[in-house]
Amino acid sequence: MKPKRLKLAAIGCGSRTFIYFELAAKQPDLYEIVAAADHTAARREKARLLSQNPAFREFHDDVAILAEPKLADLMIIATQDAFHFAHASAALRKGYDLLLEKPISTNLRDVLALEKLARELGRRVLVCHVLRYTPFYRKVKQIVTSGALGAIVAFEATEGVEPWHQGHSFVRGHWGVVGKSTPMIISKSCHDMDILSWLVDSPCTALGSFGGLMHFRPESAPAGAPVRCTDGCPVGETCLYNAHRYLSDKKNWLEIIYDRAKTATDAEIVDWLRTSPWGRCVYRCDNTAVDHQTVNLNFASGATGTFTMTAFSAGRDLAIFGTKGRLLSGERVKKTAGCDIVVETFATGELERITIDHELDGWHGGGDAGLIRTLHAEMSKAKAADMESSLEKSVESHVMGFAAEESRRTGRTMDLAEFRRAHGG
Numbered sequence: 001m002k003p004k005r006l007k008l009a010a011i012g013c014g015s016r017t018f019i020y021f022e023l024a025a026k027q028p029d030l031y032e033i034v035a036a037a038d039h040t041a042a043r044r045e046k047a048r049l050l051s052q053n054p055a056f057r058e059f060h061d062d063v064a065i066l067a068e069p070k071l072a073d074l075m076i077i078a079t080q081d082a083f084h085f086a087h088a089s090a091a092l093r094k095g096y097d098l099l100l101e102k103p104i105s106t107n108l109r110d111v112l113a114l115e116k117l118a119r120e121l122g123r124r125v126l127v128c129h130v131l132r133y134t135p136f137y138r139k140v141k142q143i144v145t146s147g148a149l150g151a152i153v154a155f156e157a158t159e160g161v162e163p164w165h166q167g168h169s170f171v172r173g174h175w176g177v178v179g180k181s182t183p184m185i186i187s188k189s190c191h192d193m194d195i196l197s198w199l200v201d202s203p204c205t206a207l208g209s210f211g212g213l214m215h216f217r218p219e220s221a222p223a224g225a226p227v228r229c230t231d232g233c234p235v236g237e238t239c240l241y242n243a244h245r246y247l248s249d250k251k252n253w254l255e256i257i258y259d260r261a262k263t264a265t266d267a268e269i270v271d272w273l274r275t276s277p278w279g280r281c282v283y284r285c286d287n288t289a290v291d292h293q294t295v296n297l298n299f300a301s302g303a304t305g306t307f308t309m310t311a312f313s314a315g316r317d318l319a320i321f322g323t324k325g326r327l328l329s330g331e332r333v334k335k336t337a338g339c340d341i342v343v344e345t346f347a348t349g350e351l352e353r354i355t356i357d358h359e360l361d362g363w364h365g366g367g368d369a370g371l372i373r374t375l376h377a378e379m380s381k382a383k384a385a386d387m388e389s390s391l392e393k394s395v396e397s398h399v400m401g402f403a404a405e406e407s408r409r410t411g412r413t414m415d416l417a418e419f420r421r422a423h424g425g
């Protein structure tokens with residue numbers, strides 16, 4: 001029997017919704033894109049084109065789309081972080097299940113309140129922790145659950161944000177000012193908190209964290225650097241963060257933030273950079289997000305682990321140490337061993353080298369495509385709790401992330417059960 005098509009609608013038509021719509025439209029047997037809301041007409045129009053649905057309906061905002069009788073099975077919530085809680089709560093109340101962009105909310109109290117609301121209303125919420133759907137992490141999870149490593153005793157994980165990405169998103173961009181969005185450990189690394197707790201498969205009980213903003217500060221600005229790259233910077237030629245790169249090798253980043261990126265002339269783009277946040281010198285912004293942070297984690301099983309986020313590396317690295325063997329993986333392994341994962345078995349000394357089929361790669365190592373490929377099946381599971389990235393499971397990563405930020409700010413070691421209780425959980 002053919003599966004019932006899942007009707008999709010969206011609140012917020014930015015880069016995330018466009019990716020999901022594009023992927024969903026390629027699977028018309030599973031999905032039908034029926035409606036979307038956004039303040040910007042050009043974005044609504046792009047959503048309409050991507051939907052490939054002549055009956056597609058567009059709305060100016062969340063209020064307008066939610067004033068209609070329920071239009072779809074699933075509402076994608078992909079506005080900016082600070083709106084997630086309000087838009088997700090309203091959509092749940094209207095009767096929608098959700099595909100909810102991370103973070104669930106910008107504060108833990110609302111995260112826990114949303115979990116409670118979804119439970120009370122009996123709705124399904126899948127959080128876009130897309131790494132769970134990548135071929136790479138699926139393979140790592142399979143190795144861990146196979147028992148090949150024995151019991152997990154410890155891990156070391158690193159997330160290298162990469163200098164340009166840090167400058168684009170966490171200095172100049174949406175997540176630069178923590179008070180307007182979420183702390184870095186949530187906005188960027190809630191994926192890592194999620195993956196680590198998924199792999200260890202045991203609740204995180206306590207953690208401690210250090211970190212700060214070392215580099216992207218006025219003191220680091222080269223002599224004579226003006227407030228904007230477009231004001232004629234004396235070191236523009238050699239600066240890694242020169243905004244003029246949006247015209248050349250960083251054009252794909254421009255497409256995420258500037259609707260006319262593909263059609264505008266170079267002169268128009270430079271004009272846009274003169275007033276846009278992305279034209280500012282990275283050393284002269286209003287940014288407060290950290291550029292490095294470490295977290296020490298303790299789990300109920302007895303396992304421990306360390307996580308480091310840094311602007312000054314690229315890609316993720318993960319080493320897992322088990323009683324029977326160890327697993328080394330990620331960017332450094334790829335560079336040195338030429339494969340994605342190496343598994344060493346202590347008893348035999350045997351080394352298994354694993355290469356992942358990266359055919360599906362796109363943004364997020366194939367995670368976006370993996371999510372949309374399995375979304376229909378996820379939403380059809382008998383119990384919401386069985387979903388790979390259910391709200392209940394995703395809340396765990398947010399408790400860890402918000403606790404890490406609290407620890408970083410206060411210097412305290414955090415008891416996670418106590419922290420959760422203090423926020424209404």
Ligand SMILES: NC(=O)c1ccc[n+]([C@@H]2O[C@H](COP(=O)([O-])OP(=O)(O)OC[C@H]3O[C@@H](n4cnc5c(N)ncnc54)[C@H](O)[C@@H]3O)[C@@H](O)[C@H]2O)c1
Nearest residue numbers: 012013014015016037038039061062078079080081101128
């Ligand atoms: N899962 C991931 O790996 C991942 C990656 C990047 C971003 N994100 C998250 O996805 C979310 C969206 O990111 P983005 O880059 O697509 O953002 P974006 O800023 O490009 O798009 C958000 C859109 O929401 C619209 N909007 C604002 N208020 C609205 C309202 N009241 N009603 C309807 N539309 C409204 C804006 O006009 C804008 O077009 C963010 O919360 C971000 O943190 C997740």
